[in-house]
Amino acid sequence: MTLELAADQGTRITPQDVAHSPLAIRGLTVSYGQKPAVFSVDMTVQPGAMTAIIGPNGAGKSTLLKAALGIVKPLSGQVTVYGKPLDDSRARIAYVPQRASVDWDFPTRVIDVVLMGLYRELGLLGRVRARHIAKAMDCLNRVGMHDFADRQIGQLSGGQQQRVFLARALAQDADLYLLDEPFAGVDAATEKAIIAVLKSLKQAGKTVVVVHHDLATVTDYFDHVFLINTRKVAEGPVDEAFTAETLQATYGGRLATAQIDQISRALG
Amino acid sequence: MLWEALTLQLGYNATLVAIGATLLGLSAGVTGTFLFLRKRALVSDAISHATLPGVCIAFMVMVALGGEGRNLIGLLIGSALSAWVGLLCMNWLTRRTRLAEDAAIGAILSVFFGFGVVLLTVIQTMGVGRQAGLEGFLLGSTAGMLWADAMVIAFGGAATLALVMLIRRPMMLVAFDPEYAAARGLPVARIDLAMMGLVMAVTVVGLKIVGLILIVALLIIPPVTARFWTERSDRVVLIGGLAGGLAGYLGAALSASAPNLPTGPIIVLVSFAFFAVSLLLAPVRGVLAAVLRHARFQRRVHMRQGLLALAQGQTIYEPLTLRLLRRAGLVRADGVPTDKGKARAAKALRDEKRWELVRADQAHEATAALYDGLRDIETVLTRDQIEEIDRRIGGPQGVTA
Amino acid sequence: MSGEEFVSLSLTPLLIGIFAAVACALPGNFLVLRKQALIGDAISHVVLPGIVVAFLLTGMIATWPMMLGAAGAAILAVILIESVRRLGRIEPGAAMGVVFTTMFAGGVLLLEQTDTSTVHLDVEHALYGNLESLIWLDATGWASLLDPQALAGLPAELPRMALTMCVVILFTWALWRPLKISTFDEGYARTIGIRTNLLGLMLVMMAAIAAVAAFDAVGSIIVIAMFICPPAAARMMTNRLERQVAWSVAFAVASAVSGYVLAGYGPLWLGAQDAVSAAGMIATMSGIILALAALFGPCRTRTGAPGQA
Numbered sequence: 005m006t007l008e009l010a011a012d013q014g015t016r017i018t019p020q021d022v023a024h025s026p027l028a029i030r031g032l033t034v035s036y037g038q039k040p041a042v043f044s045v046d047m048t049v050q051p052g053a054m055t056a057i058i059g060p061n062g063a064g065k066s067t068l069l070k071a072a073l074g075i076v077k078p079l080s081g082q083v084t085v086y087g088k089p090l091d092d093s094r095a096r097i098a099y100v101p102q103r104a105s106v107d108w109d110f111p112t113r114v115i116d117v118v119l120m121g122l123y124r125e126l127g128l129l130g131r132v133r134a135r136h137i138a139k140a141m142d143c144l145n146r147v148g149m150h151d152f153a154d155r156q157i158g159q160l161s162g163g164q165q166q167r168v169f170l171a172r173a174l175a176q177d178a179d180l181y182l183l184d185e186p187f188a189g190v191d192a193a194t195e196k197a198i199i200a201v202l203k204s205l206k207q208a209g210k211t212v213v214v215v216h217h218d219l220a221t222v223t224d225y226f227d228h229v230f231l232i233n234t235r236k237v238a239e240g241p242v243d244e245a246f247t248a249e250t251l252q253a254t255y256g257g258r259l260a261t262a263q264i265d266q267i268s269r270a271l272g
Numbered sequence: 273m274l275w276e277a278l279t280l281q282l283g284y285n286a287t288l289v290a291i292g293a294t295l296l297g298l299s300a301g302v303t304g305t306f307l308f309l310r311k312r313a314l315v316s317d318a319i320s321h322a323t324l325p326g327v328c329i330a331f332m333v334m335v336a337l338g339g340e341g342r343n344l345i346g347l348l349i350g351s352a353l354s355a356w357v358g359l360l361c362m363n364w365l366t367r368r369t370r371l372a373e374d375a376a377i378g379a380i381l382s383v384f385f386g387f388g389v390v391l392l393t394v395i396q397t398m399g400v401g402r403q404a405g406l407e408g409f410l411l412g413s414t415a416g417m418l419w420a421d422a423m424v425i426a427f428g429g430a431a432t433l434a435l436v437m438l439i440r441r442p443m444m445l446v447a448f449d450p451e452y453a454a455a456r457g458l459p460v461a462r463i464d465l466a467m468m469g470l471v472m473a474v475t476v477v478g479l480k481i482v483g484l485i486l487i488v489a490l491l492i493i494p495p496v497t498a499r500f501w502t503e504r505s506d507r508v509v510l511i512g513g514l515a516g517g518l519a520g521y522l523g524a525a526l527s528a529s530a531p532n533l534p535t536g537p538i539i540v541l542v543s544f545a546f547f548a549v550s551l552l553l554a555p556v557r558g559v560l561a562a563v564l565r566h567a568r569f570q571r572r573v574h575m576r577q578g579l580l581a582l583a584q585g586q587t588i589y590e591p592l593t594l595r596l597l598r599r600a601g602l603v604r605a606d607g608v609p610t611d612k613g614k615a616r617a618a619k620a621l622r623d624e625k626r627w628e629l630v631r632a633d634q635a636h637e638a639t640a641a642l643y644d645g646l647r648d649i650e651t652v653l654t655r656d657q658i659e660e661i662d663r664r665i666g667g668p669q670g671v672t673a
Numbered sequence: 674m675s676g677e678e679f680v681s682l683s684l685t686p687l688l689i690g691i692f693a694a695v696a697c698a699l700p701g702n703f704l705v706l707r708k709q710a711l712i713g714d715a716i717s718h719v720v721l722p723g724i725v726v727a728f729l730l731t732g733m734i735a736t737w738p739m740m741l742g743a744a745g746a747a748i749l750a751v752i753l754i755e756s757v758r759r760l761g762r763i764e765p766g767a768a769m770g771v772v773f774t775t776m777f778a779g780g781v782l783l784l785e786q787t788d789t790s791t792v793h794l795d796v797e798h799a800l801y802g803n804l805e806s807l808i809w810l811d812a813t814g815w816a817s818l819l820d821p822q823a824l825a826g827l828p829a830e831l832p833r834m835a836l837t838m839c840v841v842i843l844f845t846w847a848l849w850r851p852l853k854i855s856t857f858d859e860g861y862a863r864t865i866g867i868r869t870n871l872l873g874l875m876l877v878m879m880a881a882i883a884a885v886a887a888f889d890a891v892g893s894i895i896v897i898a899m900f901i902c903p904p905a906a907a908r909m910m911t912n913r914l915e916r917q918v919a920w921s922v923a924f925a926v927a928s929a930v931s932g933y934v935l936a937g938y939g940p941l942w943l944g945a946q947d948a949v950s951a952a953g954m955i956a957t958m959s960g961i962i963l964a965l966a967a968l969f970g971p972c973r974t975r976t977g978a979p980g981q982a
Binding site: 316377486534562 | 763777779973
Binding site: 101117 | 706847848850851853854856857858860861863864865866867908911912913914917972975
C-alpha cells in the first residue's frame with residue numbers, strides 16, 4: 005500500500021532535476037523555537053518560470069525563501085542553486101527583501117542603494133565609474149524611478165522604496181530572482197510597474213520566484229505556483245496546482261468558502 | 273568570620289552596611305525589573321553617570337555657602353537633580369531628533385560624566401579638604417559609614433520600594449505593550465518618566481554603597497536573573513527583588529568578613545553568580561534545558577522526515593537522519609528498512625495523510641492549528657474521529673497503533 | 674604663548690587627543706547606525722579588568738602587556754555579550770549591562786586585592802587618562818620637529834595613537850563598501866556573499882583596538898564620548914554616509930582641540946590658576962557640539978519614512 009501525500013505529488017526529484025533547476029530544495033525544515041515554520045519541504049523551481057509561493061500568514065513562505073538564501077539556518081535539508089551549493093552560485097541570485105526589513109532612515113541616496121547591487125562586480129575597492137552609474141540609472145529607469153536618483157531613501161513612499169529594491173536586484177544581472185512580498189502595501193502604479201519588470205525578466209529567460217499573498221492576482225501574474233502551509237501542499241503549473249482543492253488544503257478553515265468559490269470561478 | 277558577618281555580628285558599621293545593602297538590592301531589583309521588561313535596561317547607565325556633575329555642584333554650592341560640603345543629603349539632592357536633567361536631555365534627543373535611544377544613552381552618559389570629571393578637577397584645586405572624598409561616589413565607599421547615612425539609604429530604599437508598589441500596575445502595562453496602554457488612555461510618556469524617576473531614586477540611594485558605575489549592575493542583573501525562572505511578570509518582579517536583596521546582603525557580609533573586599537564589586541559579583549547559575553540551570557529558559565530540548569527536537573524532526581522518506585521509497589541524504597534510523601533499528605547498515613522500520617514508516621505516512629485531511633477540513637480548524645509535523649495525531653483527535661478520517665482516506669484499516 | 678612652549682607642552686597632547694578622537698569616531702559611525710552604540714561603552718568599561726589582569730600576570734606596568742590585556746578583555750566581553758544574548762534570549766542592552774558591570778566589578782576587586790601602591794594603576798587613571806602629562810620635554814621649538822634627537826624623545830603614546838588611527842582609517846577605507854551594505858541591509862548583504870557575522874565582529878574588534886589604544890593616553894571617558902557624540906552630531910548634518918563620516922571626523926577634531934584648549938586655558942581666562950581635566954573637557958565639548966547639531970542641524974529629524982504606506 006502506498007498513500008500519496010499531496011506534498012509529494014509529482015515531485016519524484018531526480019538528480020537531473022536538481023542539476024537543472026535554478027533552485028532545488030530537499031527535506032528543508034526550519035524552526036524558530038519548538039515549532040517548525042517549514043517542515044520537510046521539497047521544492048524544484050522550473051527554469052524560466054514565474055513561480056508564486058502562496059500560503060496563509062505564518063505558513064512559512066518568507067522563511068522558506070530566507071532559508072533558501074542562507075539568511076536563516078535550517079534544522080535539516082539541502083539547497084542547491086543551478087546544481088551547486090548556495091555559496092558557489094551567489095552571483096546568479098538576486099534577492100528583493102521585504103521593505104520593512106531595513107531602516108529607511110539610513111543616510112544614503114537612491115542611486116547608492118542601486119549601486120549596492122553592483123557589489124560583486126565592483127569588489128572591495130573598485131572605483132565606481134561612469135558605466136556603473138549608467139547601469140544603475142538604467143535599472144532605475146526600468147522601474148520608473150530615474151527622477152529620484154538623488155533622493156534620500158527616507159523620503160520615498162512605500163511603493164517607491166519597493167521599486168528601488170527591485171532596481172538594486174536588476175543591477176545584479178542575476179539568473180534567478182527571489183522576491184519577498186513585493187506587492188505588500190504598495191500602490192497600484194507600483195504593482196503594475198513591478199509586474200511589468202518581472203514579466204520582462206521572464207521574457208529574457210530569467211527565473212522569478214515571488215512570495216505572494218494576493219490570491220486574486222495569481223492567475224494573471226504567474227505560471228507556476230508553490231502552495232505551502234508548514235508543509236508543501238502543491239507545486240506545479242497554475243492550471244494544475246492552483247485549484248479549489250489545493251487551496252482548501254492550504255488554507256483549511258482560514259479561507260472563506262465564498263473566496264474559494266470566487267477563485268475557482270475565476271479559474272474556470 | 274563569614275558566619276559572624278552573615279549573622280550581623282561584625283560590629284556596628286558592618287551591620288549598617290549589610291542592612292543598607294539589602295534594602296538597596298531589594299529596591300534596585302524590583303525597580304530594575306520594570307526597566308528590563310520595558311527593554312530599556314541601559315537607560316540606567318545614562319542616569320547613573322549623569323549623577324556625577326550634580327554631586328560636584330552640590331559640593332561646591334555647600335562649600336560656597338560655608339558648609340562642610342560632604343553632607344550626604346545635600347550631595348544626593350544634587351545628584352538627583354543632575355540625573356533628572358540628563359534624563360530629560362536623553363528623552364529630548366530620542367523624541368525630537370533622529371537619534372536612536374542607544375546613541376542618546378551613550379551621548380548623555382559620556383558627556384555628563386566627562387563634565388563631572390571636569391568639575392572634580394575644579395574641586396581638587398579649590399583647596400577645600402583636597403579630594404573631598406567625592407571619588408568615593410564612583411565606586412562606593414562604605415568605610416566609615418555613619419548612622420545618618422544608613423538611615424538615608426534605608427528610608428530612600430523603602431520609599432522607592434513603596435512608590436514602585438504603588439504604580440506597579442500601570443508600569444507593567446506600559447512595559448508589556450506601550451501601544452495598548454496608550455490606547456487604554458494611560459499617559460505612557462508620564463509613566464515612562466515616573467519609571468525613570470524611580471530608577472534615578474535607586475541610583476542616588478545606591479551611590480554611597482556601590483557607586484555610580486556599579487549601581488547599573490544591581491538594576492540589571494537581578495531582573496535578568498529572575499526572568500529565567502518564570503514567565504509571569506509579577507513573579508519576575510518578586511524574584512528580581514529577592515535576588516537583589518539577597519545579593520546585597522550576602523555581598524555586604526562577604527565584604528565585611530575579610531580585608532580588601534570592596535562592598536560594591538562583591539555585591540555585583542554575588543549577583544552575577546546568581547545570574548550565571550540561572551542562565552545555565554533554570555528549568556525551562558536555562559541553557560542546559562534549551563540545549564537538551566533542541567537536540568531532542570532536532571532528532572524528532574529528522575526521525576519523522578526519515579520515516580516519511582522510507583515510506584515513500586525516497587533516498588535519504590542527511591547523515592544524521594540515517595544514523596538515527598539505524599540506531600533505532602529501523603534501517604539496516606546498507607540503508608534498507610527493517611520490518612520494524614517499514615511498519616513505523618507506514619504509520620508515519622498514514623498519520624501525515626490524516627493530518628493532511630484534518631488541515632484541509634474547516635471542521636477541524638482548531639486541531640489543524642496544532643500541526644507542527646511532529647505531533648502524534650492520537651494526542652489531538654479521538655479514536656472515532658481518526659476512524660472517520662481513515663474512512664475518507666480509504667485503503668486498508670487498522671494501522672492506528 | 675611662544676612656539677617653544679607650545680611645541681613642548683601642548684603639541685603632543687593635542688595631537689594625541691585628535692588622533693584618539695578620530696580613531697574612535699570612525700568606527701563609531703557604523704556602531705551608531707547599527708544601533709550598537711553602547712558596545713563602545715561596554716568595551717571601555719572592561720578595559721580596567723583587562724589591564725589589571727595583565728599587570729597581575731606580568732607584574733609590571735608595561736604598555737604592550739596592558740594593551741594586550743585590554744584587547745583580550747574587550748574580545749571576551751563581546752563574546753560573553755553575544756553568548757548571554759543568544760543563550761539566554763535576553764535583549765542586547767540587558768546582556769551588555771550584565772557583562773560589562775560584572776567584568777568592571779571584577780577589575781575593581783582584583784585591583785583592591787593587589788598591591789599596586791608602588792605603581793600608577795588606579796580606577797581614576799583608567800577613566801580620565803593623563804593627557805596633560807604627555808609632554809615633549811626634548812622640544813625646544815618648531816625646529817625640533819626636524820631634529821632626530823628631539824624626535825626620539827616624543828612620548829611613545831604619540832606614534833602609537835597615530836598608528837592606531839592609520840589602521841582604523843585603512844580598515845574603514847578597505848571595507849567601506851561591505852560595511853555600508855551590511856549596515857543598511859544585513860539579509861541582502863548575506864545573499865550577495867558578504868560574511869556579515871565576520872564583518873560585524875571585525876568592526877567591533879576595530880572599535881576595541883581604537884578604544885584600547887586611546888584609553889591609555891586619554892582615558893575611557895573620551896573613548897565613549899568619541900564613539901557616539903561626533904557620529905551622532907554628524908548624522909544630523911547630512912543624509913549621506915560619506916559626508917556623515919567626514920563631518921564626524923571634523924567634529925571629533927573640533928572637540929579634541931577646543932576641549933584641550935579650554936581645559937588648559939579656560940580656567941586662566943576665568944581667573945583661576947589650575948587647568949581642569951582635558952579628557953573631561955573634550956567629552957563636554959563633544960556634547961556641546963552634539964547639542965548644537967540637535968538644535969540646528971539641517972537633518973536633525975527623521976525624514977518621515979512612511980513605514981507602511
